Amino acid sequence: MIIGIPANQKAAAIGKTDMNISPESLQAFAQAANCGSLSAAARRLGKSQSTISEAVARLEIDLGVALFERGPRKLQLTEAGASLLAHAEEVLCASDRLARHAAGLARGQEPRLTLALSDAYQPKQYEVRLQELDQRFPDLQFESLIAEQADVLDLVTQGRAQLGLIAALATYPPYIAHSRLEMSSEFGLFVAKDHPLSRLPQVRQEDLSRWRLLRLSSVAHDDANTDDLPGSGGRCWAAPDYLMLLEMARLGFGWAELPRQLVDAYGFDGLHELSCSGWPRRVTVDAIWSRQLELGPVAAWLLDRLLQDAR
DSSP: OBOOOOHHHHHHHHTOSSOOOOHHHHHHHHHHHHHSSHHHHHHHHTSOHHHHHHHHHHHHHHHTSOOEEEOSSSEEEOHHHHHHHHHHHHHHHHHHHHHHHHHHHHTTOOSEEEEEEOTTOOOTHHHHHHHHHHHHOTTOEEEEEEOOHHHHHHHHHTTSOSEEEEEOOSOOOTTEEEEEEEEEEEEEEEEETTSGGGGOSSBOHHHHHTSOEEEEOOSSOSOOOOTTSTTTTSOEEEESSHHHHHHHHHTTSOEEEEEHHHHHHHSTTOEEEOOBTTOSEEEEEEEEEESSSOOOHHHHHHHHHHHHTTO
16 A cells, blocks of 8 residues: 555645755655665664654655555555655765765865875875775865976965975975975986987987987976986976976987886887986985965875875
């Protein structure tokens, strides 16, 4: 027997355009459908059976459809009830997310986190940390920006990014805090496979000086620190990230210092590594943040998790 709805109430429900369905009614409906009985749903929710029965009845009146058939042993969803159950559960899940997110904001949790990330940082642990971030803060708005050197410093200083991961610098401005990560990237000198430099068994600084250098530049500044690159006093083209430099090198425009893991992932077998004294070399990575802007709980948690990889 289908739970009955008085005809006048059903007609009124059909004409409604401003239903005010309570979360309690949806919860009673979802639990009753899951448990197969009103009494079991009442025990699960810690309420009386009459309260659950009344909540389901109110929901049926509001929706204008019967949700359950009363069987001899177990409640059975009607066709309409089965169709509406998924929507009810979506609403309940959205309500739970809203409550969790509001509770986090009330505790001071920031709604958004931006991480400025150098291509020098490519460990597998980063994937693990992002998975943890997703599980722990599912409603967080997260942004990852690819930037290098001075641009990472600017993004963190301006508060555009709360955290930065950067190829370690010898010195930092006093307003930038930093901590060394227990990882490093290997950098080599690369050219296109058909570039004249690729035919030299051993490359000297004067050899490099004859050909165009592809170096990092900054979006915000005109200068870039290339003093430690051999042959850096000659002609050059510049780009603000290593992936663009890689593509320039692959197309034969010059030679570039590149992270080996980036070449392995995106070089598509089109690059040749030069044999040059002092190369390849290891580059360490620092996590940086602003001393002038307090880290929120999420940023502090992520920083701690990144630094745990260094312990």
